[in-house]
Amino acid sequence: MVDRFRVTLAQLNPVVGDLSGNAAKAREAWKMGRDAGADLVALSEMFITGYNAQDLVLKPAFHQAAMAEIQHLAKECADGPALAIGGPWAEDGKLFNAYFILKGGTITSKVLKHHLPNETVFDEMRIFDVGPLGGPYSVAGVRIGSPICEDSWHEDVAETLEETGAEFLLIPNGSPYYRDKYDVRLNHMVSRVIETGLPLIYLNMVGGQDDQVFDGATFGLNPGGELAFRMPVFDEMIQHVDLERGDAGWRIVPHDIVAQPDAWEQDYRVIVQALSDYMAKTGFTKVLLGLSGGVDSALVAAIAVDALGAENVRCVMLPSEYTSTESLEDGEAVAKALGVRYDYVPISESRTAVTNTLAPLFEGLDPGLTEENIQSRLRGLLLMALSNKFGEMLLTTGNKSEVAVGYATIYGDMNGGYNPIKDLYKTRVFETCRWRNANHRSWMKGPAGEVIHPNVIDKAPSAELRDDQKDSDSLPDYPELDALLEILVDQDGSIADCVAAGFRRETAKRVENLLYISEYKRFQSAPGARLTSRAFWLDRRYPIANRWRDPG
Incomplete structure (x- = not known):
């Protein structure tokens, strides 16, 4: 029976559309894992295409080229550790967000994403088909479960994997930053660990894509929810992580817990x-x-x-x-x-x-x-x-x-x-x-x-x-304006919410009207870095022609 298992975690920055370049990054990570004696080298969700590739993935020539790149990568990485990498998979007229396990020159296993996010910056329901609830895959005699990103935010996928024999969870992600999101992720993952009793590795990517930035901070949790390691935010990094089997099952061998910068x-x-x-x-x-x-x-x-x-x-x-x-x-x-x-x-x-x-x-x-x-x-x-x-x-x-x-x-x-x-x-x-x-x-x-x-x-x-x-000739003073916008935009609140917070109804109505009549400007504006979950662009999509105003 195997008592020690090494995973090489590649927290990297892919480029959307650069299939060969992303494959080259994967090969380099695989070589580092091979040289370190890894059993498995893991990359993030949709790594081969880059993420978030949006409707580009729907283009048949693109997703077919991505699939071909995955198959070519399997052949190149035949002699050594298994390689886990995300990408699209098309079959029977359906298109899936998949996680591939490559070993011995072939694709030995495929995990198909079950829960497709359809909120904020994600439109996966219109791009991908829903994959089935599946079981774990085997690498070097160890059974591993890989809920893909959103799948780990729901209890059913992890519980199904535990019930069908998974010994630990390796979760590939394309999870973009918004302020204080790490705590949200951590709370969800602690829930999965407590529910299943399994150690969990949360592997995230890094890098900017249009308005989104993926912040890394890959981490591992042991049974009970104890933090075993954490990688840096934002930095590309390849790290080897060991798991050991004891009388109580598998545990992650503790590694560095890199400090988190403030907001x-x-x-x-x-x-x-x-x-x-x-x-x-x-x-x-x-x-x-x-x-x-x-x-x-x-x-x-x-x-x-x-x-x-x-x-x-x-x-x-x-x-x-x-x-x-x-x-x-x-x-x-x-x-x-x-x-x-x-x-x-x-x-x-x-x-x-x-x-x-x-x-x-x-x-x-x-x-x-x-x-x-x-x-x-x-x-x-x-x-x-x-x-x-x-x-x-x-x-x-x-x-x-x-x-x-x-x-x-x-x-x-x-x-x-x-x-x-x-x-x-x-x-x-x-x-x-x-x-x-x-x-x-x-x-x-x-x-x-x-x-x-x-x-x-x-x-x-x-x-x-x-x-x-002065700006104050045309607008409320910025502390007041920003507090109103925080309610109307970031909290999706009402005029009544603004009044309850102590603001004059007339001022709140005026700011709300300015917000709505400026939609045409935002529609034509340049993209910019997303810092919150209610940024202007994909997070908040309103009609340009709109006569509704909150009567409150």
């Missing part, structure tokens, strides 16, 4: 990782952004430098007559502190030309929001021209508060290919700037120390599109 650090790491991987996986190497002297663009500049290095970031100041000397000085101070290229491109001549061109049509009409937005759109035009000319992706800098209520100009300051702070409310922007000034980590490519001058953080926010303009 502020994890959020910032997600934003940096999201941008870094979005750039790498779409083929861009350099970015530019408009640096206004305000807090949002300063934070995005710091994020860009931490993700890509100062040599790959261009900041551009585009002043008008309404741009204060204070803003000019603050913008330049941020650029110098970060060590980035800083270009100065006034918009006054362009604005005069547009004003003169439109004068015959606008004759007799008072200037107002239209003229303010012309400034923003001129800046967007000039930044896009620089982007086109130099091949630098334009970053947009609207925070979640502005994105929610439409306090941004479409085809103006909303121009850009990616928005790092799209899921960060304004009040968290301020605190994130303070956190970054006080903290530096090895994964940051930017300098340590105060990179965002305190005046940038402390001064009253302003779009500076007219004399003496």
Whole structure:
């Protein structure tokens, strides 16, 4: 009887669509496991395709190519440990989210996902068919159960595996980050361990894909729910984990339990990782952004430098007559502190030309929001021209508060290919700037120390599109606005909930109306890093044409 079993866990960052590249990563992990005497080398859910590949998986040519890659991988990894890897499987007119066990040159077992998530960022019910409740597979004489991701959040799959002879659970995941999600995962997995009495390994992937970031933190639990090991968040890592059989059954041999950073650090790491991987996986190497002297663009500049290095970031100041000397000085101070290229491109001549061109049509009409937005759109035009000319992706800098209520100009300051702070409310922007000034980590490519001058953080926010303009002229103060949006967006609450929380009904109704009428802007906005379970894009999908308002 086998008394010791070694699993090599590959917490890696696949690239959606890069079948051969993902297979190469799997081979390297398998070789490391082979050299370490592993019985099984395990990779995460849908690893061969990358995750979340969405409707791309439905394309027959794609999922057939992925299946062929799996079969080729089996042949290449014939002589050594078994290899477990996720990917699509099509048969009898159905398509499954599968986990393959490769051994001796063939696919020896397939696990088909039973519970398909159909919420937040996941639409698996429209992509995959439901797999049956199945039993364990055998590797080196040990029977292993592998609920795939969502299957482990339901008790029936794990209990069926235990009842049919599984000796431990190995759970492959593609579980993206949202704030404090690790605790949610851990609680579910402790429940599975207590229900089954089996040790459990939760294997997660890392890396950014569009708006989502997979945070790793692979861990193991022994019977009773005791944490046996935990791998780092966000970092690619291959780790060998041993299980030993004793009189009471199998247990994971304790290994390092890597400390978890706090939520502020994890959020910032997600934003940096999201941008870094979005750039790498779409083929861009350099970015530019408009640096206004305000807090949002300063934070995005710091994020860009931490993700890509100062040599790959261009900041551009585009002043008008309404741009204060204070803003000019603050913008330049941020650029110098970060060590980035800083270009100065006034918009006054362009604005005069547009004003003169439109004068015959606008004759007799008072200037107002239209003229303010012309400034923003001129800046967007000039930044896009620089982007086109130099091949630098334009970053947009609207925070979640502005994105929610439409306090941004479409085809103006909303121009850009990616928005790092799209899921960060304004009040968290301020605190994130303070956190970054006080903290530096090895994964940051930017300098340590105060990179965002305190005046940038402390001064009253302003779009500076007219004399003496303040954001508070158009919106509730940000602490109040963000608290209302937390209820209306993140909690999916009602006007009555806002009133119960102490806010004026009229203010809540106004914010709700702004939220709904801005849907068309969000529909056309750039993607950005997902930090919460109610981020704007896949988490929250509302109609653009919508007359309903909460009567409460």
